[in-house]
Amino acid sequence: MSENILKIIMMGLDNSGKTSIIYTLEQRFASIYALKPTVSFTVREDFKILGIPVKIWDLGGQKQYRDEYLSKKGFIFGETNLIFFVIDIQDPKRFSEAIDYFQRSIDFMQKIGLSPKIIVLLHKTDPEIKDTKKIRKNIELVKTQFAQLPKTIELDFYETSIYDRENLSKAFVAGIFKALPKTAVLQEALNEFMKNSDSLAVMLLDENVLILAEASIDTTARNICSISGPYFANMTEKMIKYNLMPPSVLEAQMEDGWLFHKPIKINGTSRFYLVFFTKERSLDKINKLLPSITQEISNLIKYVV
Numbered sequence: 001m002s003e004n005i006l007k008i009i010m011m012g013l014d015n016s017g018k019t020s021i022i023y024t025l026e027q028r029f030a031s032i033y034a035l036k037p038t039v040s041f042t043v044r045e046d047f048k049i050l051g052i053p054v055k056i057w058d059l060g061g062q063k064q065y066r067d068e069y070l071s072k073k074g075f076i077f078g079e080t081n082l083i084f085f086v087i088d089i090q091d092p093k094r095f096s097e098a099i100d101y102f103q104r105s106i107d108f109m110q111k112i113g114l115s116p117k118i119i120v121l122l123h124k125t126d127p128e129i130k131d132t133k134k135i136r137k138n139i140e141l142v143k144t145q146f147a148q149l150p151k152t153i154e155l156d157f158y159e160t161s162i163y164d165r166e167n168l169s170k171a172f173v174a175g176i177f178k179a180l181p182k183t184a185v186l187q188e189a190l191n192e193f194m195k196n197s198d199s200l201a202v203m204l205l206d207e208n209v210l211i212l213a214e215a216s217i218d219t220t221a222r223n224i225c226s227i228s229g230p231y232f233a234n235m236t237e238k239m240i241k242y243n244l245m246p247p248s249v250l251e252a253q254m255e256d257g258w259l260f261h262k263p264i265k266i267n268g269t270s271r272f273y274l275v276f277f278t279k280e281r282s283l284d285k286i287n288k289l290l291p292s293i294t295q296e297i298s299n300l301i302k303y304v305v
């Protein structure tokens with residue numbers, strides 16, 4: 001039995017974008033266009049974030065299902081660690097309905113003794129409209145409505161869109177970090193690693209190509225890592241999917257430094273990707289430090305709530 005699995009629930013009104021978010025995280029972009037409303041709920045058990053197996057419950061948001069979840073004596077919500085509450089920011093007419101569902105869900109969970117961490121996704125904040133007056137107004141409006149609720153839990157808001165996967169990833173990783181407090185230590189480990197390896201920037205991604213942590217001494221170095229890192233991780237993941245042997249290290253000489261990409265295996269199975277940008281060619285130094293950082297990451301992800 002795989003114990004200690006993190007249980008994540010995606011909830012919100014129908015049409016708010018929950019299933020699309022899951023598909024975007026899985027990079028199943030083609031499937032998004034054929035999406036139908038979710039019937040009742042679905043459970044995905046094959047996700048790994050931060051190397052941690054997570055279960056994602058996608059609760060269809062149509063009215064009849066909403067009422068059902070809140071009447072089933074907590075079977076749906078039992079042992080939930082983290083909830084993403086998704087709101088369609090382009091649909092202000094339904095804000096009240098969404099917030100009412102939110103509050104009823106919180107009340108219900110408190111009644112059955114649950115207090116999961118909650119992240120609110122102000123979703124469909126698409127890149128090309130996110131700075132328009134209309135969207136800013138909607139965001140302000142919905143936040144005001146949330147602020148009027150009885151303050152029993154701490155909420156974090158993220159503006160997301162399926163057209164901005166990086167932002168969506170950030171919200172997801174932040175959620176995991178909220179549910180797993182120890183992962184803040186991961187950032188510390190990466191800072192330390194950057195110093196010890198004389199790097200200008202270091203980045204860690206997981207096998208979903210989510211950026212888990214990054215450390216850098218300047219923006220140029222950071223940008224080099226964050227632009228190239230996801231491409232390399234993506235390429236490697238695809239090669240694995242097609243049973244091809246991916247590179248064990250990729251090294252590129254740049255105008256003003258060296259870039260390294262290295263997949264690492266943790267606990268034998270989980271894949272992570274490390275990206276480094278260094279002034280001098282220092283792969284030897286990095287290789288020497290790898291066992292210790294690998295061990296550290298491994299220790300961190302073993303700890304699940």
Ligand SMILES: Nc1nc2c(ncn2[C@@H]2O[C@H](COP(=O)(O)OP(=O)(O)OP(=O)(O)O)[C@@H](O)[C@H]2O)c(=O)[nH]1
Nearest residue numbers: 014015016017018019020037038060061124161162
């Ligand atoms: N513009 C825009 N549209 C989105 C975004 N995310 C999802 N959509 C669209 O919103 C619609 C509903 O998406 P779904 O993912 O099916 O919504 P859902 O929340 O799973 O709906 P239910 O399963 O009925 O609860 C689809 O037409 C998506 O293409 C987004 O970030 N921006």
Ligand SMILES: [Mg+2]
Nearest residue numbers: 018019037038
């Ligand atoms: Mg759905």
